[in-house]
Amino acid sequence: MSVVGLDVGNENCIVGVARQRGIDVVLNDESKRETPAMVSFSEKQRFLGTAAAASATMNPRNTVSQIKRLIGRRFADPEVQKDLQLLPFNVTEAADGTCLIHVRYLGEVKAFTPTQILGMVLSNLKTIAETNLGTHVVDCVIGIPVYFSDLQRRAYLDAASIAGLHPLRLMHETTATALAYGIYKTDLPEGDPVHVAFVDVGHASTQVCIVAFKKGQLKILGTGFDASLGGRDFDELLYIHFASTFKEEYKIDVRSNPKASLRLRGACEKVKKILSANAVAPISIECLMDEKDVKGMIKREDFEQLAAPLLNRFKSPLEKALVESKIPLEKINSVEVVGSGSRIPAILRILASFFNKEPGRTLNASECIARGCALQCAMLSPTFKVRDFEVQDSFPFPIALSWKGPAPESEDDNPNSIVFVKGNLIPSTKMLTFFRSGTFAIDVMYADTSELPAGVGPKISTFTIGPFTPTRSEKAKIKVKIRLNLHGIVSVESATMVEEEEVEVPVTKEPTAMETDKEDDKGDVPMEEGDAKVESAEGTDNGAPPMEEPVETQKAEPVKKKKTKRTDVPVTETVPCGLPPAELQKAVEKEYEYALQDRVMEETKDRKNAVEAYVYDMRNKLYEKLHDYVTDFEKEELTAKLQQTEDWLYEEGEDEIKSVYVAKLAELKKLGDPIEERQREEENRAPSVNTLLY
Ligand code: ATP
Ligand code: K
Ligand code: MG
Structure with a gap:
């Protein structure tokens, strides 16, 4: 069982992997700790991570970046529209209202969902982990x-799933940070907690x-965010600044040229980084546009002045988190x-002054x-023993349920009910009781849209509960268990029809399987035929009144006894968009196909390199190491063959399939191997003798 933690950033x-010694950040193929979240498509294969970043300027329209911005969002979302203006690849609206990315790949324009692209990014991270751990990686925790x-x-x-990963948890990045900080602290107090703000x-x-940190525990008290305020906004500011400066000075309109835009944005990011450590930063780009070289500079104070509107926005999420924490x-x-x-x-x-x-x-x-x-992955995994440390995460948005048609007996006229409050513990479950005569639907909603990032609608999902047929009375009692799971996703865990029946029992006896299982029936009260009741099954309590235990009649024999019959009721979930299971399966197969194609291409390159290497290596050897072991004829023959092959590699043989390179190498070795063999044999036959006589 693998223990891996993945931070998927927008950039x-x-x-991270767990080893016996502790947590390590592992290196990618290029020996870097950070891997760009990018996928680049070409005529023959994909490039992932660092390789994709390398081809971004050459192939901007087919290089997909910032996928974290597009995933699970609607095309019409104003934030998405704003982002798309900055992204060089083509995106359209998908049938379900989400985004579709179009790139040229394997000789045609192909459409990918952001989910598929993220699948590719994750699959690259999985490979990086596997290469380092030397095992298969499936289980992981993703931030x-x-x-x-x-x-x-x-x-x-x-x-x-597309990447073949199984996240044990989707973990809030802020909580992951708090855990990485707290678990190593040996001086956490037993009593009053220590409060730390993470930004x-x-x-x-x-x-x-x-x-709040205490010995062996962390509790998230409050969170705040600005979903569209980050480093790239400062780059954009500099980009706009320099684009207009260059327009004036050099009469070029960088904004009208995608390649020049990309290069200027890249240069602006560098300028920003230089300004973090220096008072002034130069900018200089050769042949930016219309064969013009551009030069410029900016002072930190001028940058800060330009950035004032952005800088002012940091206060609001700080305030929100603080207010919510009540600290x-x-x-x-x-x-x-x-x-x-x-x-x-x-x-x-700004942070210091706040x-x-x-x-x-x-x-x-x-x-x-x-x-x-x-x-967190190590803590959830049975294969690792981790110091006891409790992570009490909180869910940032209040969740309400809504349903149609309250029962006539209902005293509660409001068909909406908050099941998970703002700051609700993750995970959590709530039990609801409905009285219904047939199939009914529950909508899961965000209770407060003002809390949500721009562009996110209130509706989450719909659960259809049924069919079922009440057998005892017109309406059946349906107990529905709602779960806010470890990933922060709301689902219906189960729906059960609970019916009471009276049966003649000859003697008092031990409860049978048919009878009330007290443990799981906690709170199953005889209640007025209301619309629905919300109870807390575990985790936080929503202020539901204490429940009485069910009354059971248990007298001497023979006796009429109440029995509880439980029947599972089917539950179907509908989400407004996303992949249906069959589509997901297709996407998994596609990813497998693309990965295979990449592997074939890598192996092809590898075999081609082997032919090339043999040509150079053998040519040198013929004049050095093998010199005394070849006849002139052999030497001539092989040299000609090597030259021929070299020419071929640059012409017809430039772009061949793997088997052709394999065959070519075999052909060369057929001539070369006997010579090498002869040399080896001779050397073995007369070792060090020459030196002795010398
Ligand atoms: P997100 O958390 O938004 O998903 P991410 O995790 O990929 O994104 P980070 O890697 O934390 O983001 O930060 C990347 C940002 O940090 C980039 O905008 C980059 O330009 C900026 N950055 C990196 N080094 C410096 C520096 N020295 N000075 C200023 N900004 C920097
Ligand atoms: K990161
Ligand atoms: Mg990040």
């Missing part, structure tokens, strides 16, 4: 922003959380900043999410 991804909607969470799970400024978004500012013991976007000094100044203390960088700013996720 960079990190892979997600705390503000992710239900749809986005589901899309992540689908993407993971993550990433590429596209900013997240804040206030956490007075002076009780925040420390502030930790993470996320590479936070390297901008002006952001640190919290009235210098923010610290105790954590590895870019790796803590992956580490926290790997720790």
Whole structure:
């Protein structure tokens, strides 16, 4: 069982793995700790991660980046529309209202869902983990922003399935960070908790959380976010600034040229990074457009002035998290900043003045999410023993259920009910009781749309409960168990028809399987025929009144006895968009096909390289090591053959299939091997003798 934590960033991804010694961040093929969240498509194969980033400027329209922005979101979402203006690849609206990405791949234009693209990104991370661990990787924990909607969470799970991964948990990035911080603290108090504020400024978004730490425990008290405020917004600011400067100075309109835009954006990101450590930054791009080289510079203070409107936006998520936590500012013991976007000094100044203390960088700013996720995975895995540490995560959005047709006896006229309050513990379950004569539907909704990121609608899903046929009375009592699971997704775990029947029992005896199972029937009260009752089955209690135990008649024999009969009722879930199971299966098969194609291409390149290497190697050997072991004829023959092959590699043989290169190498070796063999034999026959006589 693998223990892996994945931080999928909008820009960079990190892979953490658990080893006996502790958590390690592993290196990718290019020996980097960070892997770009990118996929590039070409005529013959895909390139993933670092390889994709390398081809971004050459092949911008077919290189997909920032997939975290598009996944699980509607095309019409104004935030999506804004993002699409900055992204160089083509996106249209899918039939279900989400996005479709169009790229040229394997000789034709193909459409991919953001879920499929994320599947590719994850599959690359999985390979990185597998290469390092030397085992198959399936189980993992994947970080997600705390503000992710239900749809986005589901899309992540689908993407993971496509990649052949099984997330034990989708974990809020902020919570993962808090875990990576807290579990190593040996000085946490038994009594009054220590309060820490974590601020993550990433590429596209900013997240804040206030956490209470005690010995062996962390509790998320409040969260805040700006889903569209991150490092890239500062790049864009510089981009707009320099695009207009260059327009004036060089008479070029960079914005009208996708390739030049991409290069200028890249240069602006560099300028921003330079300004984090220097008072002035130069910019210089050769042949940016119309064969013009451009040059410029900007001072940090001017940058900060340009950025003032962005910088002002940081206060709001800080305030929200603080208010939600109900912790007075002076009780925040420390502030930790993470996320590479936070390297901008002006952001640190804002944090320092808001919290009235210098923010610290105790954590590895870019790796803590992956580490926290790997720790959580180890905690959930039976194969690792981890120090006891309780993670009390909270759900940021209140969840309500709504249903039609309250029962006539209902005293509750409001058919909406909040099942999970804001800040509800994750995971949690609630039990609801309905009295219904037949199939009915429950809508799961966000109770407060003002809390949601822009563009997310209130509706989450619909559960259809039924069919069932009441046998005892007109309406049956249906108990529905609703779960807010570890991923932060709301689902109906079970629906049960509960019927009471009176039977003649000859003697008092032990309860049978048919009878009330007290443990699981907790709260199954004889109640007025109401519309529905919400109870807490585990986790937090929503203030439901204490429930009485059911009354059972147990007298001497013979006796009439109440028996409870339970029947499972089918539950069907409908989500407004996303992949139906059959489509998901198809996507899994497709991914397998694409991965196979990539592998074939890699092997082809590898075999081609082998032919090339043999040509150069053998040519050298013929004049050195093998010199004394070949006849002139052999030497001439082989040399000619090598030259022929070299020419072929640059012409007809440039782009062949793997088997052709394999055959070509075999052909060369047929001539070369006997010579090498002869040389080896001779050397073995007369070892060191020559030296002795010398
Ligand atoms: P997200 O968390 O939004 O999904 P991410 O995790 O990929 O995205 P990070 O890797 O934390 O984001 O941060 C990337 C951002 O940090 C980029 O915008 C990058 O330009 C910025 N950045 C990196 N180094 C510096 C620096 N020295 N100064 C300023 N910004 C920097
Ligand atoms: K990251
Ligand atoms: Mg991040």
